[in-house]
Amino acid sequence: MTLVESITGHYARLLRVVRSKGFNRDDAADIVQDAYARLTIAAERADVRNPGAFLHVTAINLIRDRGRASGLQRLAVENDAAPDEIACPAPSVERAIISRQDLAVLERALAELPPKRRAALVLYRFDNMSHAAIAQQLGLSISMVEKHVRLALDHCRLRLSEAGEVADG
Structure with missing residues (x-):
């Protein structure tokens, strides 16, 4: 459909x-x-x-x-x-640009992840699924899902950190 x-x-x-x-x-x-x-x-x-x-x-x-x-x-x-x-509740132009840049970094970081690791992170963070539900859906153990989510988050943090160092340097 x-x-x-x-x-x-x-x-x-x-x-x-x-x-x-x-x-x-x-x-x-x-x-x-x-x-x-x-x-x-x-x-x-x-x-x-x-x-x-x-x-x-x-x-x-x-x-x-x-x-x-x-x-x-x-x-x-x-x-x-x-x-x-009157204060505007919207973010400043600078904050909006930084957020867009961070989003682009995160999109690239997600694309770099192996498929199951990316799927585990997306299901956990964006679909709010439990580790047990993700494990069942992906055919993995709960501990493997926990590992995938942790490693995916570490990878995203690393890429954001690297991008921040490039922007500062």
């Missing part, structure tokens, strides 16, 4: 959920569209196992983000604060 086939039918339900949170039709449609755009981006990077759940969680997070943004605007109006006097 393709991604498009798996998300057909979610739009109307998601739109109802967003509208139930007090958004008008246009704003709700914008939020749902943003959720679909984020799903498309995520699906390009990794396998999205449950697109419907991904869309729902993303829409809820977007609703929260809008709530925070409107709260900051309301605070500014209430306090007559100038826009530049």
Whole structure:
């Protein structure tokens, strides 16, 4: 089943959920569209196992983000604060660039790992699976899964450390 086939039918339900949170039709449609755009981006990077759940969680997070943004605007109006006097909750441009660079280092580090080691780490860190569940899925012992996860994390830390030394030097 393709991604498009798996998300057909979610739009109307998601739109109802967003509208139930007090958004008008246009704003709700914008939020749902943003959720679909984020799903498309995520699906390009990794396998999205449950697109419907991904869309729902993303829409809820977007609703929260809008709530925070409107709260900051309301605070500014209430306090007559100038826009530049209100702290932005978003990371600084420098922090965002550093994070993107770290992400690129980690992606390369993951690509360097043997397949079972990479799978063990991804299942543990991103899918929140227990060592026992990973062992069963990969056909390994629990101690081997623990070893794979530990070595994978060590490898990622090493690559991040090396990248930091290159940037500093």
